[in-house]
Amino acid sequence: MSDGFYRAFEERHRGSRGLIKARLAAYLPFIEPLLAIYPNAAAVDLGCGRGEWLEVLAESGFKGVGVDLDTGMLEACLTLGLSVAVGDAITYLAELPDESQVVVSAFHVVEHITFDQLRTLIAEALRVLKPGGLLIMETPNPENIVVATRNFYLDPTHQRPIPPELLAFVPEFYGFKRVKVVRLQESKALATSDSPSLQDVFQGASPDYAVVAQKDAAPVLMHYFAMVFDQEYGLTLETLAARYDNAALMKIHHAEAIAQQAESKAQQAESKAQQAENASNERLNQLQAIYNSTSWRITKPLRVIKSVTNGDFSVFGRLAVASRLKVKKTFRPFVASTITFVFKRPTIRAVLSHGLKLWPGLHQRFLRIAVNAGIAPGLTGSRRGQTPRLLAPSELSPRGCNFYLSLQAAIQREMKGVD
Numbered sequence: 001m002s003d004g005f006y007r008a009f010e011e012r013h014r015g016s017r018g019l020i021k022a023r024l025a026a027y028l029p030f031i032e033p034l035l036a037i038y039p040n041a042a043a044v045d046l047g048c049g050r051g052e053w054l055e056v057l058a059e060s061g062f063k064g065v066g067v068d069l070d071t072g073m074l075e076a077c078l079t080l081g082l083s084v085a086v087g088d089a090i091t092y093l094a095e096l097p098d099e100s101q102v103v104v105s106a107f108h109v110v111e112h113i114t115f116d117q118l119r120t121l122i123a124e125a126l127r128v129l130k131p132g133g134l135l136i137m138e139t140p141n142p143e144n145i146v147v148a149t150r151n152f153y154l155d156p157t158h159q160r161p162i163p164p165e166l167l168a169f170v171p172e173f174y175g176f177k178r179v180k181v182v183r184l185q186e187s188k189a190l191a192t193s194d195s196p197s198l199q200d201v202f203q204g205a206s207p208d209y210a211v212v213a214q215k216d217a218a219p220v221l222m223h224y225f226a227m228v229f230d231q232e233y234g235l236t237l238e239t240l241a242a243r244y245d246n247a248a249l250m251k252i253h254h255a256e257a258i259a260q261q262a263e264s265k266a267q268q269a270e271s272k273a274q275q276a277e278n279a280s281n282e283r284l285n286q287l288q289a290i291y292n293s294t295s296w297r298i299t300k301p302l303r304v305i306k307s308v309t310n311g312d313f314s315v316f317g318r319l320a321v322a323s324r325l326k327v328k329k330t331f332r333p334f335v336a337s338t339i340t341f342v343f344k345r346p347t348i349r350a351v352l353s354h355g356l357k358l359w360p361g362l363h364q365r366f367l368r369i370a371v372n373a374g375i376a377p378g379l380t381g382s383r384r385g386q387t388p389r390l391l392a393p394s395e396l397s398p399r400g401c402n403f404y405l406s407l408q409a410a411i412q413r414e415m416k417g418v419d
Contacts, residue, residue, distance in 0.1 A: 005072075009155070020052040024107075026184060028060065030134060030212055033224035034102045035061050038130060043103035044096065046089035046121070051077035053107055058082070062103065067092045090121050096128045104129060105136040110167065111158050118162075122213075123174050132217035132225070135171060138210040141183060143237040146203035164209050171213035177222070183234020184208045195247035196240050206234035336373040339366060343375060 014020065034041050041062050045053050048066025050073055057064035066084040068074055077084040085092065089109065104125040110118050125135045142148035142161035152161050164181045171179050183206030190196060190204045214225060290296050342349050356363035369375075 017050065017052055020050075021056055023185060024053055024056050026182070027136060027210075027212075028056075029228045030136070030225070031057075031062070031103055032060065034132070034134070037132060037221060037224070038102045041102040042100060043105065044093065044101050044128075046093060046104070046106040047109040047112070048077060048082075048084060049073045049107070051080060051082045051084065053105060054082045054084070055080065057103070064103075090117055090124065093121065093124045093128065096124075098127055099130045099133075101128050102130050102133045103136065104133070107136075107138045108140070110137050110162055111139050111152070111160070114159070119170060119174075122170050126171075126174055126176060126215060129215045131215055132221045133215045135176065135213040135215075136210055137167060137213075138184070138208055139167065141206050141209040143183075143209075144203060144205040144207050145201075145237070147205075147207050151207070164211070167211045171211060175216075176213035177216035178229055179211060179213045180229050181233070182210045182212055183236065184210065186235040190240075191235050194243055195250075196244050198244065201237070201240045201244050204235060204240050205237045209234065336369060336375060339370045339373070340375050343370070 031043075043057050043062045043064045045057070045064055045066045048054055048068050049070075051066055054064045054066045054077060064083065066074075066077060066082060067087055067089050068084065069086065069088060071086055074084050074086060089106070090113075093104070106121065110121070113121070122135065129135065139162055140147050140152050140158075142152070142163055148161050152158055164183075168179050168181050185208050186206040187204060190200055193200070196204055212229075214222070214229070216222075342352060353363075356366065
């Protein structure tokens, strides 16, 4: 593409120049030891694009040359005074002398070419590299599901994603001494997170990766690179998925523990409720046994009297008392006139007095009615001829006096309620 389309596309989607250079700094630990081994080291960048890597090489002390087919992309390199050439990258590489370079790089190139071209590129790189020299190939990482299924196809010139295992195998096959997969650009926070989300699993794996392959050299030279090749880089899909599963299992175990605690508390509550129900049933049975007992029926009058003396009247109790008072008030004149009639007839009086002695309580009640009504002022209330009279409260025992006063107060309350 020479109409500027691809450069505009890169500007939109690849990121700013400063951002790309910051990302490329991850390769400095790999290439810097070469400067100590090969002063004025030469490097070639295949598909150099806007030239960010050429800048990094120049700033580090390498003599870099870039090659690209897109003249629009090369304009940025020329503006910065970088050394570039227009042409096919693989053809350019094939024309370089043997062991003339210390670095051969191809950033986001391999996904644009066929697999046969990739094999040629790797074989030619091995030829032109000095002993201990490095081949760096960076490409989108299909371990990142979002990259593999969406972002990769944003670039219309991409052919197919290349799995890290495949891209790492080809340099090994062609004779590179050691190969390292370097995963890049993952979230630093996610890299240390023990509980990634499902979204993190889909898009959290390192979005890019590189295969860094080193040509064989003397052991003393290879020793300079041992540390960087022994490290692990980036974040894999498997790692994220395993962390997600572990976090999910921990949540499940936590939920199960809470559920077990809740079940235990529910069982305890149910046990207490059953105990309370049993105790309640036992009390009800005991109470029913009391209600059904002979002693309860015998002592009913005492409970009624206690209710009266304590002023503890229910609605129905007050109605009953009021009804009795009304009956008394209605029939009292009739009873008084009947007693008057009897008292005026000695024969009848004698017969009734003799008969009423069988019911002393009823006899005394009639006598009180007669005295209170003034019917029999001279009536004798005892064998000694004393006039029958009601005892004053002061003449009663303390218990009797209290009973009398309580009864009088209850009668007064009921009378007021009836009125």
